[in-house]
Amino acid sequence: MRRRTGLLFVAPALALFGVFVLYPMLTAFSYAFFDWQGTTRGGFAGLQHFTTLFTRAPFTTDLPRALGHNLLFFLGTMAFQNTIGLAVAMLLHRRPRTRRALQTLYAMPYLVSPIVIGYLWTLLLSPTFGPVNQLLTRIGLESWALPWLGDPDTALWVVILVSVWQWIGFPVLLYGAALGGVPEELSEAARVDGASHSQTFFRIILPLLVPAIGTVSVLTFIFAMEAFALPYAFGGSTGNPAGSTDFISLLFYRTAFDSGATDAIGTSSALATLLFILIFGGAIAATAVLRRHERTIAG
């Protein structure tokens, strides 16, 4: 294909991508370094908006709290998908007949909108009519029939567990694909040499799964740092009750669109920049560690 023809073929995609993705993405950072009076851009502001994030209320309390929730969200998801998720993938692996059907069932919640999932569980956990508490009462666990989402001590865990429930079909699917890539001869050879099931798993299969676990972890990290719609459905934009389900994206949304502060654009852009650095930094660091690990396996 000639170069000019090729460029004509690429042009529409490039224009669309350039105008609506690249340009906004690049300017997003520049916004953080200027003074803003409402929507009018003033002079260069240096790092002033970033200092605001660490010195001015409500950020001094909201930002560390929200960041903590995002990290807990990430760690909680990791804890479940690398134990239950991995175990489910292992069990499925040896069931070629039912595997596809079960994987499909597990992945169903993953496709549903987080907004729907949030409202669905809000209703299911409702203290007045919710089927969950109703069921607990019927089987004699009245003391467990709590206002799960009304109590700041339990609300965050509800958000995390519901998210785990929704997301876990994805790691199961990817771990399944990775397990399919582990040569059968390896575990057979280990067993012939007298290795037990658990030895075969920990010494042979698990090390070969590290790249997949790494990939899934990076994606989970991005997903956890960007969490927005699910907590919004549960606790609105302020992370009710009492900020216990607040996340960075919600804080960003409030700062940008709800705060009414004159420098809202500057501070919220600084927050977005920080979040971007966190997501990209985390993803790149994890990828670097993984590459090194893969080289160790290969060499």
Place this chain on the structure above:
Amino acid sequence: MSVVPAGIGTGRALPDSDEGDLGTGTQPVEPRRRGRGRQTQRPVGGLTASLLLWGYAAVALVPLLLMVSSSFRTNADLITDPLGAPWPLSFESYREAWTVGSFASYFLNSLLVTCGAVALSTVVATMAAYALARARSRVFRWLESLFLSGLMLPIHLAILPIFYLFDGMGLIDSRLGLVLMYGASGVPFSVFVLTTFFRQLPEELEEAAQLDGASPWQTFTLIMVPLVRPALATVAVFRFVPIWNDFLFPLVLLRDEAKYTLPVGLTTFFGENATNYSAVFAGLVITTVPLILLFLVATKQIVAGLTAGMTK
């Protein structure tokens, strides 16, 4: 929520997997070496494990089934017995959500925006992917990396510049704006999958077409596009889901309730009808049904999208 194809993060594809046949359909399907009859192939854990696996399937599905069954009951019935059966079926909640709650217009808006955006990004990405797969000049390698860099960009963080860009272009409160926005954000994934696919097609096809006097555009539309149909299906089906479900962009970029898509319409409806449980359940089902239908007819494409990059 952005969906990044797996495998991008580590920059390295995993070894050939037995899910390869779910990929874009080009990998030769190796005969299964593992016969069911062989002794080492007994399912791990036997019956207990089977029960656990089906039990977990119940955990995944029961909440969704409760959502559906509750939507077919009246509100009074739901309040007296939350766990009751949906007999006799009541469609009252759907009537309420569809007409009083204007789900009819939310649904239509979601359909317009999602289909428009999927069509847009698939068309432009197919053209681009063809050129990227075939052109040899160095500028195309550079363009390909540029597109692929978009796979990792958390586009939601650019909502403010997008808001002001749209403000300047008169695209605030416009469904067309959302179509352009989602169309653009689908380009990286679509280009990624389609370029891989085009590369696997033999070049002799085009050479033959050119000898017969076909123009590059004719070669592309008449010869190449029909050959990549499986990949087009994967890309279109897989992009449909995140766009249908997206919440932040319509929340920020739309003003007029008549233009709301389902997720935003749902928050309005939930805010106003929080105690009309059965109507809310009906709204949740209306929002979800198209995805479930899509999933049932196109499981293969969705799974392929989710594992894209891991099955190279």
